[in-house]
Amino acid sequence: MRIHFIAIGGSAMHNLALALHDKGYEITGSDDIIYEPSKSRLKAQGLLPPSFGWYPDKIVSDLDAVILGMHAREDNPELLRARKLGLTIYSYPEFLYEQSKNKTRVVIGGSHGKTTITSMILHVLKYHNREVDFMVGAQLEGFDRMVHLTEENDFIVLEGDEYLSSPIDRRPKFHLYQPNIALLSGIAWDHMNVFPTFENYLSQFQIFVDGIVQGGSITYNEEDEAVVQIIENTQNQIRKFPYQTPAYHIEAGQTFLETEEGPLPVHVFGRHNLSNLAGAKWICQQMGIDEDDFYQAISSFTGASKRLEKIGETETSVVYKDFAHSPSKVAATTHASREQFPDKTLVACMELHTYSSLNETFLSHYRGALDAADVAGVFYSPESVAIKKLSPLSESQIRDAFRNDKLKIFTDPDQFKHFLYGLDKENSVYLFMSSGNYGGLDLPAFLKHLG
Template sequence: MSKQYHFIAIGGAVMHNLALSMVEKGHKVTGSDDEIYEPSKSRLFKAGILPEQKGWFPEKIHQNLDGIILGMHARIDNPELIKAKELGIPVYSFPEFIYNQSKDKKRVVISGSHGKTTITSMILHVLKYHYKDFDYLVGAQIEGFDLMVKLSDAPVIIIEGDEYLTSPLDRRPKFFHYHHHILLMSGIAWDHFNVFPTFENYKDQFSQLVDMTPKGGTFIYCKTDPHVKELGENCSLDGVRLIPYQAHPYEIEEGKTYLKTSDEKVPVTIFGDHNLQNLQGALEVCKSLGLDEKDFYQAIQSFKGAAKRQEILAMSKDAILFRDFAHAPSKLKATVEAVKTQFPERRLIAVQELHTYSSLNKNFVHNYANTFDQADVAVIYLNPKAVSLKKLELMDEETLQNAFQRNDLMLFTEIGKLKNFLESQDYKQTNLLLMSSGNYDDMDLSLLQSKINKKS
């Protein structure tokens, strides 16, 4: 039966995907936002649900609505939210709505400070390859999937479980709302410094999540992460199946990674110890859903990775330009080590744009100590505008050198100077790794790409 929903803050990456999914399902959707950027804008326009004007309009809220979906971007004093409460219309946060639509499904939640999107993407790729019927929620646009959210009549849903806050009305982590049957946990490394003020407080969120595993449920945990291992080994929940995992056995031959299985060597396009951990976690989830190991190996060979995760932007016989989403200390360290291990004979220029509130905060930045150790050239980019918007102090080169424990670390605060520096480098036997959850001020990479591509 068709229903009518209104989205407050419809322009967000995941919010607009959910709105599009609801339209696809045959529901009537309206929405509002004070700012909508691409690609959300074009996609909402194409679906016929782009708000005519920017801003908030209480008159859009009426008794015929079946529910309001409230985005994290909206404030608690939002006039549309106030009107919805006055009229007694049900208000759902994003995760509450996902659960509301998935009550009758088997729910798989992928959690952890790192690797969530990659593990979720791997599972989706394998299930799709074998024509399985499933719904999903994933935190990035991935190849072969039009939307980041799908809600249908499928019997199972794969959910990337984010620990960040639910909504302006609910300051708990999103992953508490999904009520999982199968839980995977990849690792715990302090993130969201502005929300979880201490590591103990952050870690406790994951402990509470494990405790929500029901009788007959499954907890799949990475035993090479000491904090997750502790949660797994101390888990005494009645009737819960515990499955520890570590990196899938593999070998590297001439810059290519092969999985070592009992039958054969299986080539894969992803690499690095952390990604082979992710792969093993995905394998354990697929097995828990009834898929055969051989079917997993057959499908995973064509998995190219999630967007902006070890993404290759240019390549020649002895140089690669990678872009990666790495934006927290554990992710930076793992990505740098993965590229260096895969190509040990090549020089590695590693560039990190510090972009999140945590990473730009000088009280947190010491958590990045030794994360650049495997890079031959270590570079930091800081956008002064991003720093001032977060009302933080711009750190200098010496502060960052001390924090990263790297005396030769270079700092750039002007995108033009960073661009000139990178374009002046010799890329013979050299890989360039650009890491950030930001966009390097939309730096034009075309000259760098052509410089590396022409070498082939």
């Protein structure tokens, strides 16, 4: 097959391009800019566009398909040309469904935890040499790609993102997968630029559960009221498997999971991650992995990239990086770090970076999110607010929203850096939560400063 990617440089898009190239497809692509590591990875396989920009002459009538990324716009010249020629145009999730409609589709959904749960499942399956197709939203240790597609594998494991499919398909991605086996980890309002009310956001998850193949199953977090409401409301004839946070204890900074065979040390920590683990166990059991084999494998799971990822430590201090940006994720990650290291000074820093987090009407949802920290810092860029065409934010608005007397607020990268470097380096836990980089903070240099 000959397939052209419009916006090939995205994290998900370039991984799909590489997976299809491995499968023997002829791949071309375009983008107006491509960052690392996508750039080097595409170049290594001969898939990097020779120049950046949009070139309608790349769109020819004998293409079997065009895959359209979210980064492109509706008036993209290559897209307009593809439509004029009547070519088959897929969104990313549409194409994944086409590649997997004869497989058993396992889809992991939820506002939070889906990357970690998907990663746990793939780690366990790989540990026991079970071959499956997959798509996951983070680079995993031991895996070359975030996407893997074959003709022969019976299962495909998909991270079910609720964000939009493409510029011309406004359906959430996870509505398109039609799972046989599904999981719902939790619901907390996110993406308010697309889903302006919680009720509207909630309805997307109802559609997801209602769309499970008849006779399929939903594994769900029974500790989340919104999730339970969705499960109770569905008329879909599916099997229902609830899960909850398992029993555990912590000794000297080490989390132990309580099992029938005794305490099991695990690398991940925090109630939210142990809840994720319980969900992953249920899914693995439905895929043929028994409980003992699951525990044997999960004890070596060190986490997904940027999900409470340990990036450095000294004799007395440790540094973690996390993708957390929504209020529920920030609160869960901060509380987990406090619980894991009760005798250390917890320095929790987050960046208001996404559309929702920078929206003045959404800020109040962050109330109490950083209360578990001894030192709390918030960074945001007024330029980012302007780029997103939002109302300017003031320090007082942020302080009122978080309701935290200890909160320090920064808009200048140099002042934020000076704040960090001025803290006591000993016996501390540093937690950096952001999908951005705090205006260019050099984390490797900070780690070197800690010694």
